[in-house]
Amino acid sequence: xxxxxxxxxxxxxxxxxxxxxxxxxxxxxxxxxxxxxxxxxxxxxxxxxxxxxxxxxxxxx
Amino acid sequence: xxxxxxxxxxxxxxxxxxxxxxxxxxxxxxxxxxxxxxxxxxxxxxxxxxxxxxxxxxxxxxxxxxxxxxxxxxxxxxxxxxxxxxxxxxxxxxxxxxxxxxxxxxxxxxxxxxxxxxxxxxxxxxxxxxxxxxxxxxxxxxxxxxxxxxxxxxxxxxxxxxxxxxxxxxxxxxxxxxxxxxxxxxxxxxxxxxxxxxxxxxxxxxxxxxxxxxxxxxxxxxxxxxxxxxxxxxxxxxxxxxxxxxxxxxxxxxxxxxxxxxxxxxxxxxxxxxxxxxxxxxxxxxxxxxxxxxxxxxxxxxxxxxxxxxxxxxxxxxxxxxxxxxx
Numbered sequence: 002x003x004x005x006x007x008x009x010x011x012x013x014x015x016x017x018x019x020x021x022x023x024x025x026x027x028x029x030x031x032x033x034x035x036x037x038x039x040x041x042x043x044x045x046x047x048x049x050x051x052x053x054x055x056x057x058x059x060x061x062x
Numbered sequence: 063x064x065x066x067x068x069x070x071x072x073x074x075x076x077x078x079x080x081x082x083x084x085x086x087x088x089x090x091x092x093x094x095x096x097x098x099x100x101x102x103x104x105x106x107x108x109x110x111x112x113x114x115x116x117x118x119x120x121x122x123x124x125x126x127x128x129x130x131x132x133x134x135x136x137x138x139x140x141x142x143x144x145x146x147x148x149x150x151x152x153x154x155x156x157x158x159x160x161x162x163x164x165x166x167x168x169x170x171x172x173x174x175x176x177x178x179x180x181x182x183x184x185x186x187x188x189x190x191x192x193x194x195x196x197x198x199x200x201x202x203x204x205x206x207x208x209x210x211x212x213x214x215x216x217x218x219x220x221x222x223x224x225x226x227x228x229x230x231x232x233x234x235x236x237x238x239x240x241x242x243x244x245x246x247x248x249x250x251x252x253x254x255x256x257x258x259x260x261x262x263x264x265x266x267x268x269x270x271x272x273x274x275x276x277x278x279x280x281x282x283x284x285x286x287x288x289x290x291x292x293x294x295x296x297x298x299x300x301x302x303x304x305x306x307x308x309x310x311x312x313x314x315x316x317x318x319x320x321x322x323x324x325x326x327x328x329x330x331x332x333x334x335x336x337x338x339x340x341x342x343x344x345x346x347x348x349x350x351x352x353x354x355x356x357x358x359x360x361x362x363x364x365x366x367x368x369x370x371x372x373x374x375x376x377x378x379x380x381x382x383x384x385x386x387x388x389x
């Protein structure tokens with residue numbers, strides 16, 4: 002499968018938000034996939050490129 | 063999970079990994095993820111992920127998104143931060159991140175604060191096992207086993223059948239099936255469309271009261287909301303240790319390694335004690351299963367007997383759980 006066929010968006014559930022309004026800092030994942038860490042940004046990219054999204058939620062605990 | 067729209071991303075929040083294949087308009091092709099009681103990775107593997115990716119690409123080509131009545135629209139927005147109990151949970155935490163399981167814990171606590179919590183509510187996102195079947199970890203719409211006497215067996219489901227749809231909802235993965243099961247009532251009925259020898263066969267499963275419960279929910283992080291725990295951590299004795307202490311294999315033998323509960327200390331339990339019977343339960347179990355027992359079966363304020371081995375002697379203590387949850 003082509004590595005560029007799917008947009009990869011990941012939602013890390015391990016980052017911090019000091020107040021309810023702020024977004025937690027992103028903890029990036031190593032590897033070959035260029036993950037998008039913001040869902041709305043991923044949607045925009047999907048719209049622009051015509052690709053589907055692979056949205057991942059992962060927790061480290 | 064900070065800021066995530068819970069109206070759109072609905073899944074088993076006790077999990078540690080879940081994924082969605084979607085288009086840019088918040089519409090879902092398929093869900094990949096889910097687990098059974100046996101392991102967090104029981105249905106996560108390379109083969110099934112690749113197969114699901116290929117299916118998602120094929121569906122995307124023809125824009126065949128899930129359209130059943132069970133699909134979220136994502137038009138309304140509800141975030142974890144809006145759950146009333148979440149703010150208090152985060153206030154106590156140095157790292158203010160919202161984990162997946164926090165969403166469920168906060169939701170259950172909110173129900174508890176409203177006196178609406180019922181213990182069975184911890185059993186979210188049932189899996190194929192709740193119907194009496196197992197699906198292939200590699201090809202997750204293919205039925206691998208059917209347990210006699212279960213709803214699936216009574217409805218005529220057979221090994222080798224492929225689940226095409228559940229309640230008119232396309233099923234490619236365990237995640238897809240679980241999404242439908244989450245929306246199915248207890249007691250309730252479930253319509254499946256199966257493929258058998260190239261033919262589509264409709265069946266209807268009658269699901270009796272309590273069908274959503276599973277046999278070993280001890281992996282669920284949110285369990286601690288629905289009942290009291292033993293306030294301790296421990297480890298199973300190995301075969302050598304059992305032999306030395308003359309403790310039979312297959313029987314409970316958990317060495318206490320850490321105590322956090324004031325009620326545990328008050329009961330007289332010490333680090334190094336070996337628990338051999340808890341509330342009449344003497345079968346071998348993990349520490350998570352041990353803590354799950356009162357969470358699922360006892361009420362706050364209840365008292366249970368615990369039989370310990372300490373320095374070669376057996377003694378019985380009585381543990382009284384806190385009258386109210388600590389949080």
